[in-house]
Every structure is written in structure tokens, then in C-alpha cells.
Amino acid sequence: xxxxxxxxxxxxxxxxxxxxxxxxxxxxxxxxxxxxxxxxxxxxxxxxxxxxxxxxxxxxxxxxxxxxxxxxxxxxxxxxxxxxxxxxxxxxxxxxxxxxxxxxxxxxxxxxx
Amino acid sequence: xxxxxxxxxxxxxxxxxxxxxxxxxxxxxxxxxxxxxxxxxxxxxxxxxxxxxxxxxxxxxxxxxxxxxxxxxxxxxxxxxxxxxxxxxxxxxxxxxxxxxxxxxxxxxx
Numbered sequence: 001x002x003x004x005x006x007x008x009x010x011x012x013x014x015x016x017x018x019x020x021x022x023x024x025x026x027x028x029x030x031x032x033x034x035x036x037x038x039x040x041x042x043x044x045x046x047x048x049x050x051x052x053x054x055x056x057x058x059x060x061x062x063x064x065x066x067x068x069x070x071x072x073x074x075x076x077x078x079x080x081x082x083x084x085x086x087x088x089x090x091x092x093x094x095x096x097x098x099x100x101x102x103x104x105x106x107x108x109x110x111x112x113x
Numbered sequence: 114x115x116x117x118x119x120x121x122x123x124x125x126x127x128x129x130x131x132x133x134x135x136x137x138x139x140x141x142x143x144x145x146x147x148x149x150x151x152x153x154x155x156x157x158x159x160x161x162x163x164x165x166x167x168x169x170x171x172x173x174x175x176x177x178x179x180x181x182x183x184x185x186x187x188x189x190x191x192x193x194x195x196x197x198x199x200x201x202x203x204x205x206x207x208x209x210x211x212x213x214x215x216x217x218x219x220x221x222x223x
Contacts, residue, residue: 033210042213042215042216043201099205099211100146100161104157107155
């Protein structure tokens with residue numbers, strides 16, 4: 001079956017702009033978690049959506065938000081982009097929200113200039 | 114979450130060599146996980162450990178859950194070129210979410 005699909009794969013934005021990233025989970029999976037990966041901070045949990053509701057949230061400012069649609073596809077949005085938001089954004093999908101059973105997508109590489 | 118310290122940060126080895134890396138924390142955990150991330154890909158779960166002292170293998174990979182529950186080890190035997198990547202340890206916090214270690218980057222010298 002198809003894996004986790006993230007679009008776009010690469011993105012370049014200017015400071016102050018906003019950006020929306022998309023994640024299509026594996027068919028049948030109801031949970032989508034988002035992670036940010038940077039050289040300095042490593043992999044950090046952003047938030048999780050389960051059945052269209054945010055269920056968990058990491059320690060990120062309110063500029064980072066997300067949502068999940070009825071087909072389990074998820075989007076994350078970052079407003080008022082800062083240079084430090086440059087990162088690889090990964091999503092992971094699972095059936096019940098257990099990340100030990102999650103599959104990661106290839107990520108979206110965001111560069112803020 | 115608690116910080117996980119991995120060592121070494123990077124390794125340069127020749128094909129065929131064995132590899133050892135470890136992960137330590139100041140806190141006690143009930144689960145240790147090891148992931149591998151290849152260039153351009155997301156992390157893939159290699160091994161999950163759930164009990165202190167547990168030793169689990171996955172092919173040429175062997176991982177152990179330290180008896181103090183504050184550390185874990187990953188060994189790769191007879192390395193091959195496709196072992197290249199970044200290896201992360203991780204633990205589960207709160208509602209089944211992951212906290213990752215700092216990573217060990219493995220490079221294989223031809």
C-alpha cells in the first residue's frame with residue numbers, strides 16, 4: 001500500500017510569509033503527527049491530530065498550527081516565517097496514534113530566506 | 114521532555130567493521146527505540162525495547178535496554194554500504210509521542 005506522502009518536497013519562502021504543508025497518511029490511519037528536524041535542535045514533536053482533533057501539542061509558538069480533514073489528510077501552517085523555521089518537516093501516520101507503530105513520510109524541506 | 118545524549122556524534126568506519134553506539138539519559142524510561150534515517154527520507158523504526166536488560170536483534174542489528182533503564186546500546190555487525198545514515202534513539206513520552214536523541218551519523222569509507 002502507498003506510504004505517507006508529503007507535499008511539496010521542497011519549498012523556499014521569504015521571512016514574514018506563511019506556508020502550508022500537506023501530509024497524506026497511509027490509508028486507514030487516523031493519526032498524523034508532525035515533527036520538525038533542524039541541525040541544532042534535532043527532531044522535535046510539533047503536534048498530533050487524531051480524527052480531526054488536535055490531541056497532543058509540543059512546545060512550539062502559536063505561529064505553528066495544523067488541521068486534519070475527514071479523510072485523515074493533515075496540513076500544517078506556519079505564519080510569519082522566521083529564518084529559524086528553516087527545517088525538514090516530517091509527518092508520521094499511525095492507526096491509533098502510537099508512534100512506535102508510525103510510519104514517517106519523506107518530509108518537506110522548508111528554507112526561509 | 115528529557116534530553117537524550119547519543120555518542121558518538123559521528124562515525125567513519127570501513128565496510129565490514131562492527132559499529133557500536135549508545136544513548137544515555139538522566140531519567141528512567143520504560144521504552145527505548147532505535148531509528149535509522151537515510152538521506153532524503155524520514156526515520157524508520159529498527160528496534161523497540163520494552164524491558165530493562167532486554168536484548169533484541171534485527172538482522173545484523175542488536176540493541177539492548179540498559180539495566181539502569183537510563184541507557185541503551187545499538188550494535189551493527191559487519192557493516193555494509195547501505196548502513197549509512199543517521200541513527201537515533203528515542204523514548205516515548207506522555208501520549209505515545211516520541212522524543213529523539215541527538216543522533217549518530219554513520220559514514221562508511223570504501
